[in-house]
Amino acid sequence: MATDIDAAPAAVPPQPRVQAVKKPRARFRERRNEAAWGYLFVAPAVILFLIMGAYTVIYGFGLSFAQWNGFWPEWHWRGFKNYSDLLGGSPTYWPIVRKAATNTLWVVIGVPVLTVLIAFPLAIVLNSVKRFQGILRSIYFVPYVTTGIAVYFAWNYILEPGGAINLLLRAVGLGSLQEPQGWLGNPDTALPTMIVVMVWSAVPVAMLLYLTSLQSLDSSLIEAAQIDGAGWLRTTTSVIWPLMKPITVVVILLDVRDSLQGFQSFLIMTNGGPGDSTSVLGLETYRLAFLNEMSPTLGLASALGWLLFLAALVVAFINQRAMRRIG
Template identity: 55%
Template sequence: MEVKRRRRTREALTGYAFILPAVIFFAVLGVYTLGYSLLLSFARWNGFSPHWTWVGIDNYLDVLFRDPNVAPYVLDAAVHTLLVMIVVPILAVVAGLPVALALNRITFLRTTLRTVFFLPYVTTGIAVFYAWTYVLQPQGSLNFILESLGLGTLAQPQGFLGNPATALPTLIAVMAWSSIPIAILLYLTGLQAIDPAVLDAAKVDGATGLRTTTSVIWPLLRPITAAVVLLNLRDALQGFQMFLLMTNGGPGGHTNVLGLEIYKQAFFKELRPTLGIASAIGWLLFVAAILLAFVNVRMLRSRT
């Protein structure tokens, strides 16, 4: 008995020894960073002075309404972020589900087509964002194609990213283009998990293809839809690289989002200490993300 106990203790210590580096790494880069940013959100600091200036909730009040040099920009960025959060998930679902249904039914070149549709997801990054910027320039490929097709009235002389009316919708379209492949993949996984007997029963009952899709397949894919929406909400809240690289929030702040505003407040407001302001915006964004995730999970549970 004593030998078994020692062996179990030795195995437990060995296991703890293996996971200890990961725990330390998480504690340093995760817990410490979160705690540090939370404390910083209640202080003023420019990133260089040796001491903070504790201001309590002043940063949050300035962000929400009090400071005219911060609040209007944050409000505009929040509105733009909200538009991205609404439109991108809708486009991902509306475009991803029909493509997944088509790919699930065809047999000819199925693997090749799946690879083609998934390429935008695995190739997204700085190079792709710069490629899109070139396509959308005044002398870019998109204007050239529109003019070649006789649709010159739709072309944008200042570029699709230079026109305040088209800049944000264009970036939303690019973000949707990069998020639709993962929606297709998730829907394909869900479709392949559906019991064929269920679909056969619907056909026996006289359901058409459209009725089977809306009354049988769609309800069964509701958890997948919730996952697709949640992933795109996360990207809309946290992602700002595309906005930074393609427009840097321009023209005139029409593509500024909360993630980009945090970046600007932290590193490009050199006239006054704003790292505390950036941290406050980040924590408000974090709370919004938690609430959205909670609502999404509650809605999913209430319908399953």
């Protein structure tokens, strides 16, 4: 007997939701709004750079071709006369610049070389220490984080005739090595002493860079060298040191920059003295700009600053080419 069975309607599968395709004009409007918001957020930084950066550079470059004392309503254009005076055309300024350039050259050579010679072995030793490495690293980094002015005044007390250096030499029986005038009062020892102070300040950063690079080295390279019979010295000089050359380039460039442009330590500790034995180009630029209020030397200061900038570029280029050739 046949029965009528009501057939249930078949289930309809859900249809995928079709997203409306935006028109090209709507997409363009949306992208334009996003770009406008992006420009709005970066505008303060760009404006600040244009005011404090680009405008200052352009203004200083134009000033290097003029004569001005900071009070005159207008500049007196001199063309390249400022540059020629600094490079030998003036009997007043050329001897000062020549002496300062010689001292700066000694600083540019001495500070990077001594920093690398001290920081790299120090990083090797610190990397081999298994206990208290964080504490030792913090101790060695103290010279960098300490306030510069306070440190410079502390060095003045240490280096004066009755300071700690002379007292220590007298205590260990090396009184003949004392400096009765102080280590900064003797023209023969003032500049080397300032180089030592700058190296003391530069070693912490260089040591930390070397230490970070050492901790990221592939240990299999060192193990392979040791399996081949290389000792500690051979492994350090033939395996580790070549891998540290990129960091060495960075360290040298940082020290060269500080040696050429940094003058705060010279200003506070010696002010270029005794005589002109510690006069450097950065300090002479500061003197021409701010210590001759009524003299029209701001243009000369700007010109000397640009010459210093060009010297930094040349030194950086030579250093980079030399390190590439060595590598």
